[in-house]
Amino acid sequence: MRVERVNFGSKLGIILATAGSAVGLGNVWRFPYMTGENGGAVFIIAYVVCILLLGIPGMVGEFIVGRHSQANAARAYASISSHRWWGFVGLLGIVTSSIILGFYAVVAGWCLHYLGVSIVGGLKGDTEAITAYFQQYSADPVKPAFMGIVFILITHFVIVRGVQRGIEKASKVLMPLLFLLLLVIVAASCSLPGAFQGVEFLFRPDFSKLSSRVFLEALGQAFFSLSLGTACLCTYASYFSRHTNLLRAASQIAFVDCLIAVLAGLMIFPAAFSVGVQPDSGPSLIFITLPNVFQQAFAAMPVVGQVISVMFYALLVFAALTSTISMHEIGTAFFHEELHLQRRHAAWIVTVACCVLSVFCSLSVGGFGGLQVMGMSLMDFCDFLTAQVMLPLGALLTSVLLGWFVRSRVLHDEFTNWGTLRGLWFPVYKFGVRYVVPICILLILMHLFGVI
Numbered sequence: 001m002r003v004e005r006v007n008f009g010s011k012l013g014i015i016l017a018t019a020g021s022a023v024g025l026g027n028v029w030r031f032p033y034m035t036g037e038n039g040g041a042v043f044i045i046a047y048v049v050c051i052l053l054l055g056i057p058g059m060v061g062e063f064i065v066g067r068h069s070q071a072n073a074a075r076a077y078a079s080i081s082s083h084r085w086w087g088f089v090g091l092l093g094i095v096t097s098s099i100i101l102g103f104y105a106v107v108a109g110w111c112l113h114y115l116g117v118s119i120v121g122g123l124k125g126d127t128e129a130i131t132a133y134f135q136q137y138s139a140d141p142v143k144p145a146f147m148g149i150v151f152i153l154i155t156h157f158v159i160v161r162g163v164q165r166g167i168e169k170a171s172k173v174l175m176p177l178l179f180l181l182l183l184v185i186v187a188a189s190c191s192l193p194g195a196f197q198g199v200e201f202l203f204r205p206d207f208s209k210l211s212s213r214v215f216l217e218a219l220g221q222a223f224f225s226l227s228l229g230t231a232c233l234c235t236y237a238s239y240f241s242r243h244t245n246l247l248r249a250a251s252q253i254a255f256v257d258c259l260i261a262v263l264a265g266l267m268i269f270p271a272a273f274s275v276g277v278q279p280d281s282g283p284s285l286i287f288i289t290l291p292n293v294f295q296q297a298f299a300a301m302p303v304v305g306q307v308i309s310v311m312f313y314a315l316l317v318f319a320a321l322t323s324t325i326s327m328h329e330i331g332t333a334f335f336h337e338e339l340h341l342q343r344r345h346a347a348w349i350v351t352v353a354c355c356v357l358s359v360f361c362s363l364s365v366g367g368f369g370g371l372q373v374m375g376m377s378l379m380d381f382c383d384f385l386t387a388q389v390m391l392p393l394g395a396l397l398t399s400v401l402l403g404w405f406v407r408s409r410v411l412h413d414e415f416t417n418w419g420t421l422r423g424l425w426f427p428v429y430k431f432g433v434r435y436v437v438p439i440c441i442l443l444i445l446m447h448l449f450g451v452i
């Protein structure tokens, strides 16, 4: 039985909702600390190369699978290939996105907490006090786990409102707001004394820092940031109309995603350099260094500092929400259509599973440091496993499927909207999806596992 499906209502809705999935903590939290840890400008160059070479063709590929089949991820992969086995790739995506939602909600919960604390003016004190505050908070067994659950529940309630009323409406409001907030903070950060050093760090490459590790991290970051390899784009594309130009949509979304990431860098590094904070302080960058930055940079005008800090954490919460919505939707659409459950019941399955994982992830960096896998906290392990292994694997299998097992006619029809577009880039896309994408990802995965 096929379940009645609703599509996105407008072109703008499509772009905003899909860009909303792509733009998230990956851009505003993960990208800056990855850039800080991997040498600044060279990391950005590697990241842009990965987006152009692998990201955009990968996105178009997932769009093709989703729109062609107009079904949840598992069914979409099975139906475009006419071989049930390929449904496994969709299932892999559903598992990957649920794992990401589990640990992502922890960081989103931290942001929610920091938003509350900055509203009541609680982020005060010297550097040690702010560091101690974060360490104490993240080590608390109850509070962060609770906030992670709250975040997943907020996501749940948007999801049960459905595609148009929930996802599309939320994205139309949140995305422009996010962009505006970002611009204001970038302007404030770049106008601080000594901010230029941060701009240099971001844009003047030091090629001696280029290494295979930088490329590995850039690949993981590019896929994570574009929500690629999780079947998320495939699920959203199943709500696209027949008139959506897939290549154009992918390029626009990749552009917006890069732009927001670079703006996030411009928001953080100039301010960090201005007050002498190290750029490579890792995942805690935005929770330990930034409150310091806001305080020191606006010491003469503490109210402005507080307003900027509230805006910053509000921005993070918005960005995270549009992404958690998309991760949640992948599983919800699957259970809704495959088990013939009502949407709200299907959504509960995902919500409960992700809440459980989220609590364990939160405990692994907090109360129960013993929750370790391969020498990493469960949270870091989930990040590593998804960004560096499962996402590239999902994208690799998708490109092998499209490049070698799907009829060229189907690809051409989807790429050109059944001949109504000229499709000048089709030969390039076909070559990319058949050779470039699979070979590059394979080499990178082999390198990761020490085969080469």
Ligand code: PFF
Pocket: 021, 022, 023, 024, 025, 026, 027, 097, 100, 224, 225, 226, 227, 228, 230, 232, 323, 324, 326, 327
């Ligand atoms: N792209 C999101 C971000 O940058 O924050 C993260 C993400 C969303 C990953 C959806 C995977 C996914 F399915």
